[in-house]
Structures are given as C-alpha cells and as structure tokens.
Amino acid sequence: MGRSMTDEERSYVYWALSDAFVDTEVDYEAIARETEDYDPEEIKRILYQEVAPVCHTNLETVIPVIWSAFNLEGLNADIKNNLKARENSRIKRVKDKLLIRWLEFRYKYIWTEISKNYQR
Numbered sequence: 001m002g003r004s005m006t007d008e009e010r011s012y013v014y015w016a017l018s019d020a021f022v023d024t025e026v027d028y029e030a031i032a033r034e035t036e037d038y039d040p041e042e043i044k045r046i047l048y049q050e051v052a053p054v055c056h057t058n059l060e061t062v063i064p065v066i067w068s069a070f071n072l073e074g075l076n077a078d079i080k081n082n083l084k085a086r087e088n089s090r091i092k093r094v095k096d097k098l099l100i101r102w103l104e105f106r107y108k109y110i111w112t113e114i115s116k117n118y119q120r
Contacts, residue, residue, distance in 0.1 A: 005038055010046075011076045013038065017047050018070040020110045021055035028110075032117035040118060044111050052103040052110075053096060054078045 005013060016034035020026050035043045055070065086092050 011072065013043065013046060014051055014075055014079055015070065015072050017043070017051040017114075018055050018075055020047075020107075020114070021052070021058050022070070023058070026110075026113070028113035029117045032114050032119075035114070036118050040115060044115075047111060047114075048104050048107075049100055050079050050083065052107060053099055054082055056103055056107065 013035055016031050019031055020028070054075070082096075086096050
C-alpha cells in the first residue's frame with residue numbers, strides 16, 4: 001500500500017499523469033516510477049477523476065495544443081478549478097460522472113500501461 005501525499009506531491013502526480021495526454025510518445029515506465037510510491041488505486045482514481053477530465057481534449061483535437069508537457073502551475077490550477085466547480089454544482093457532478101465513465105473506457109489503455117510498469 002502506498003503512502004498518502006502532500007498537496008505539492010499531488011501536483012507532481014498530476015503532472016506525471018498528464019504526460020499520458022501529450023502529443024509525443026508516452027513514457028509509461030517514467031510515469032509509473034514517478035507515481036509508484038503511492039497507493040495504485042488512488043493513482044488510478046486521480047488519473048480518471050482529476051487529470052483526464054482536464055487533459056483528455058488534448059488528445060482529441062486534430063492538432064493538439066500540448067506537444068511535450070503541460071504547464072505544472074496551469075495544470076494544477078485547472079484541476080483545482082474543475083474539482084471546485086464539480087463540488088459546487090450538482091449538474092456538473094452528474095455530467096462529470098458520465099464523462100469519467102467514458103474516460104475510463106476510452107483511455108483504459110493508459111492505466112493498463114502505467115500499472116504494468118509498477119515495480120512489485
């Protein structure tokens with residue numbers, strides 16, 4: 001079982017997971033190394049419930065805006081704003097619940113690749 005994380009560590013976990021949504025070859029082994037100190041189920045939850053809702057559109061555009069890496073501060077702010085909006089709006093919670101289910105289906109391969117690179 002992994003350890004809990006500070007807000008600063010969570011920001012770096014967001015940043016590591018966001019690498020799966022850039023327009024370059026993804027280094028899943030590096031993402032696994034950067035997140036393996038934490039509970040894998042929590043990392044999976046963060047991936048689909050916090051990072052993917054903010055980052056997935058980068059992979060769904062014809063010409064992605066982000067090619068090599070998301071901006072750490074901007075990513076953190078975008079995720080916090082999205083979580084706050086979800087907390088404050090029942091409609092947003094329902095919409096995001098549906099979005100998250102779709103993201104788990106559409107991007108299942110991301111978690112599969114990350115988790116198979118964890119050192120057991």
